[in-house]
Amino acid sequence: MKRQGPQREIQPQPPPEYSVAYASHDVRLSWREWIVAAALVGAVLGLLPGQWERRERFQPGEDYRIPYELGNDYWLFGRYGRLACSQNKTLVIGDSVIWGHYVTKEHTLSHYLNAFTGEQRFANLGVDGIHPAALAGLLEYYGRGISNSRVILHCNPLWMASPEHDLQQAGKDFRLNHPALLPQLVGSPGCYTAPYSDRLGTCVERVAPFRNWARHLRAAYFENADLPEWTVRHPYDSPIQAVRRGLPSPGSRAQGSHLSWQARGIVEHDFPWVRLPTSLQWKSFQRAVRILRARGNRVFVLVGPFNEHMLEKASLATYTNRKGEIQDWLRQNDIPHYVPPALPSQYCADASHPLSEGYALLAAELLEQKSFIRFDTRPAGRRRPPPASAR
Amino acid sequence: MLFHTWIFVVFFLLAYPVYLAVKATRWREPWLLLASYVFYAWWNPLYLLLIARCTLMDYLAVLLMARSQSRWLKRLWLSLSIAANLAVLGLFKYAGFVTDNLNALLAWLGASYALPAPGVLLPVGISFYTFQSMSYTIDYYRDQIQKEPNLIRYATFVALFPQLVAGPIERAANLLPQLRRPQRISRDDLTDGLSLFVVGLFKKLALADYLALYVDKVYDAPAQYQAPALILASFAFGWQIYFDFSGYTDMARGIGRMMGFRLMLNFNNPYLATGLGDFWKRWHISLSTWFRDYVYIPLGGNRAGSFNTYRNMVLTMLICGLWHGAAWTFVVWGALHALGRVLTRRLESTAFYRQKVPRPVKQALVFAFVTFAWIFFRANSIGDAWLIVGRIFSGRWADPAFPLLALGLVACVWAYQHMHESGARRVLRLAPVRVGIVVFMILYLAVVAGGGAQPFIYFQF
Incomplete structure (x- = not known):
């Protein structure tokens, strides 16, 4: 049969399935109900972290340090920081050198500072593996409560010892610590290759306190796993019971055996030090100092000690140069600091970690430094401009 | 781009306000198409070639059917369109399966020769949009729908991002009329x-x-x-x-x-x-x-x-x-x-x-x-x-x-x-x-x- 033309007037007939209602459930809110739901969700998420902080038992005793397994619990770091500030303690902030990787909590730098001064005045806020780029992020996003206090900030030159340490390149066994604390969208290091979706999620976590609090719950009570994952590991355990058990005990144990670097079989090494002007870690360290000072903290920088016995001759010369450059910057910016001489070889566990005798010696030396005494005795707080009458 | 990722949230927050602004204008379909292609290209921009081929071929098949006076010629264009779609689907989805089975058969027969693995990756959502596009040509052949003269609109029908990669496999009779009429979005x-x-x-x-x-x-x-x-x-x-x-x-x-x-x-x-x-x-x-x-x-x-x-x-x-x-x-x-x-x-x-x-x-x-x-x-x-x-x-x-x-x-x-x-x-x-x-x-x-x-x-x- 011949048709009259190419265009046909046919009314589309949708299949009968299209007449099926909205969905196979009744979860359908009007705009008024959405407002109520949003208000309820907002109230719960806004109030819960604060209420939780009030109810969760957290009594850091002497020489407390954040448990090793809670190294990613930045909510706890913020809470401990705020608590220590409120007790007028001097915060000792840094990586595993401050945390005390090879020693128990009774042999860390902060312990010896407390012991030699006879008071519990120094709080160990070390976090394992926190390189300067991550430390700056930790202070910026989760350390807002640390203000108007005295802070001893540790500068570990190890993080500038090679392009890999400096996050410029990723080697075979490279493992990026604390990626959630790095710049996510602009200025992130080249070796950080997380998908953009994950990076955006991290940015959301920084501005939404409940996300950070949820991370705390995972870290503190569910073995750093999501609740679903934890229940697969412990199918018959009650999550409520897990929460009732309370926070893990402070990191009492050492994470490595108490042996000198030579006893471990480590040999002399030639580190390919990076140049400071191009070093991401050095720039990040400078940023960390600026963040702390902007919040009214008095900052004292402890550079090293580095195990110079482990360095080959050429490497030692370069390290000495870098140390000098760091010192110059600190001087130029009027930042009190101490660059200790190398510890005795037998007191070093590896390139940067002292053993307990090393910490004791370091604490004793530090307390004798004039710059430190001045730092330790002056009150901290935001410098206020002198009153008009005094000008 | 997965719906439950932050990157989709950003994508939607950018695409949606523009869509609301242009939904009553002639830029609606171009914008929807662009957004849909960006959404799809996020997996692999090369996949766009496949979806464009599918779109163009079926659009052309219906154009040719519309100009054909005889039923057998219409059937020929439909058959070519279906064959081309199934061939592409077969190549990307079943080539590895066929090769593996042929190699297993050759090995069973004692042959020393083995066919090389095709090494093609399965483009995400290919089965869904191919079926959706095929339904358009078949429904047109059956006189159940009108021809869609606007290529951009047809391309939008094939690639509409909410349902592009895993359905629902929409029919032209349902979706094309919605694309044709002015969009009203109520509260x-x-x-x-x-x-x-x-x-x-x-x-x-x-x-x-x-x-x-x-x-x-x-x-x-x-x-x-x-x-x-x-x-x-x-x-x-x-x-x-x-x-x-x-x-x-x-x-x-x-x-x-x-x-x-x-x-x-x-x-x-x-x-x-x-x-x-x-x-x-x-x-x-x-x-x-x-x-x-x-x-x-x-x-x-x-x-x-x-x-x-x-x-x-x-x-x-x-x-x-x-x-x-x-x-x-x-x-x-x-x-x-x-x-x-x-x-x-x-x-x-x-x-x-x-x-x-x-x-x-x-x-x-x-x-x-x-x-x-x-x-x-x-x-x-x-x-x-x-x-x-x-x-x-x-x-x-x-x-x-x-x-x-x-x-x-x-x-x-x-x-x-x-x-x-x-x-x-x-x-x-x-x-x-x-x-x-x-x-x-x-x-x-x-x-x-x-x-x-x-x-x-x-x-x-």
Whole structure:
């Protein structure tokens, strides 16, 4: 049969399935109900972290340090920081050198500072593996409560010892610590290759306190796993019971055996030090100092000690140069600091970690430094401009 | 780009306001097309070539059909279009499967030669948009729809991002008219769309991804588990795939609704089905109706006697199985459903089955059968599937270690679905109940659910 033309007037007939209602459930809110739901969700998420902080038992005793397994619990770091500030303690902030990787909590730098001064005045806020780029992020996003206090900030030159340490390149066994604390969208290091979706999620976590609090719950009570994952590991355990058990005990144990670097079989090494002007870690360290000072903290920088016995001759010369450059910057910016001489070889566990005798010696030396005494005795707080009458 | 990732949130927050601004102008379709192509290209920009080929070829086929005066010429253009679509689908989806099987055959015959592996990656969503585009040419050939003269609009119909990669497989008769008429987005469209999206997100992140933890553990090493764990993992997979796929569909429909489109319902509480025929009217409705309209009925449907009806059902189910994936496990899954339909078709129509067998018994039987078939769908190989079936029927006991919380969540959903299809539905319609459910879901997602972005199961098809 011949048709009259190419265009046909046919009314589309949708299949009968299209007449099926909205969905196979009744979860359908009007705009008024959405407002109520949003208000309820907002109230719960806004109030819960604060209420939780009030109810969760957290009594850091002497020489407390954040448990090793809670190294990613930045909510706890913020809470401990705020608590220590409120007790007028001097915060000792840094990586595993401050945390005390090879020693128990009774042999860390902060312990010896407390012991030699006879008071519990120094709080160990070390976090394992926190390189300067991550430390700056930790202070910026989760350390807002640390203000108007005295802070001893540790500068570990190890993080500038090679392009890999400096996050410029990723080697075979490279493992990026604390990626959630790095710049996510602009200025992130080249070796950080997380998908953009994950990076955006991290940015959301920084501005939404409940996300950070949820991370705390995972870290503190569910073995750093999501609740679903934890229940697969412990199918018959009650999550409520897990929460009732309370926070893990402070990191009492050492994470490595108490042996000198030579006893471990480590040999002399030639580190390919990076140049400071191009070093991401050095720039990040400078940023960390600026963040702390902007919040009214008095900052004292402890550079090293580095195990110079482990360095080959050429490497030692370069390290000495870098140390000098760091010192110059600190001087130029009027930042009190101490660059200790190398510890005795037998007191070093590896390139940067002292053993307990090393910490004791370091604490004793530090307390004798004039710059430190001045730092330790002056009150901290935001410098206020002198009153008009005094000008 | 997955709906449950932050990158999609950013994409939508950029695309949606512009869409609202241009929805009443001639820039609506170009903008939708651009957004859809960006969405798709996020996986791999080269995939755009495939979707553009599919679009252009089918658009051209219909143009040529419209200009053809004779029926046989129209049939020729349709056949060429279908052949080209199936050839591309076959190349990308089945080339590896065919090569593997030919190599196995050659090895069995003692040949020293082996065909090289084709090494092509399966582009995400190719089965979905190819079927959607094919339905346009076939419906036009059947005089069921009008020709779409606007290429941009047709390309938007094929690539509309909410349903591009995993359906629902829309028909031109439903979606093209919505693209043609001026879009009006009411307040209800926004709130309904948001409600659908939240439900879908909860199904995916809170339920499907949770069950996947157990299912993957057991199915990736089935030899380490005994009957209880294998049975529970199989049931869990039944729920996982339902939550995963219907969650995706809910999100797709929700986004579509927020943009003023009404996409078809794809799942209607399938595990409450009282027969296998009923199950396929509730499960992946857009695909089952596609196969009904374009495979089963053209084969003759039920018009030519019992034998031909059963033959057509078996063929349709086998093709449906193969559509899901290029592996023998999917063929066996399709064959099992075909067998089930053949065996129960007559029974389901008897007065005894309809009136005497209690509804919960029928539901339980269907659910058990469907779950049994899922074993072949999920198993990593036919060997694994037989191992799992053998162990299930060996009856050896070992603690399954199934998380009680997951069991509780699934039980809640099942109870909800039962209430939804019973007289208790009015309770679910009470405002405090609905608001309470939404608040619970959002809080669960914010605080409890896992943070990973697992891909959807159906993306691989």
